[in-house]
Amino acid sequence: NAGVTQTPKFQVLKTGQSMTLQCAQDMNHNSMYWYRQDPGMGLRLIYYSASEGTTDKGEVPNGYNVSRLNKREFSLRLESAAPSQTSVYFCASSEDRGVINQPQHFGDGTRLSIL
């Protein structure tokens, strides 16, 4: 039972390079999320997808794009990486039923450094 799987676990990029972070969940969840967490801080939502085929901006979307490829997969792309995007990126999913704030299930993160 893998839950939420993120790849890669670590990556170092040079400024201006592009990269796609991959996320897949095997829980048949409708909603998926991308967060970033900077050292000593809480998580901030970048983008989310309430269902297959839909995506919406979160708190800090600038510099990122996302694709909800199918119900299982939600990718995050950095088109032109900047040092300010050095962070740990977490993907999450939730079942999302009605009004209840469904618990989110998180992956173990991708640690991204941009030089």
Add this chain to the structure above:
Amino acid sequence: LAKTTQPISMDSYEGQEVNITCSHNNIATNDYITWYQQFPSQGPRFIIQGYKTKVTNEVASLFIPADRKSSTLSLPRVSLSDTAVYYCLVGDSLMIKAAGNKLTFGGGTRVLVKP
């Protein structure tokens, strides 16, 4: 979404009960209160969720007074492995969909359990 305020850090000793209070003065009628735990180098993990009064599971208890303007996460008889950051989150999934989501975890409370 309701803003939350929780202590930055707390120290405790093995075997003691740890209580973390979260303030959410602007909580809305449809909001649920959810707590997550995060260990270093891991994604957050759902602990407990509640709407009012008291909720208990195998890990923790959640106390919510009648006015719902605060909540207290109670960890009974902590061990060294309970050292983590604990996040209080208030909101509901419908607001996430409608408002373009400003869902944030905040800075959390760093709990250090000492031997």
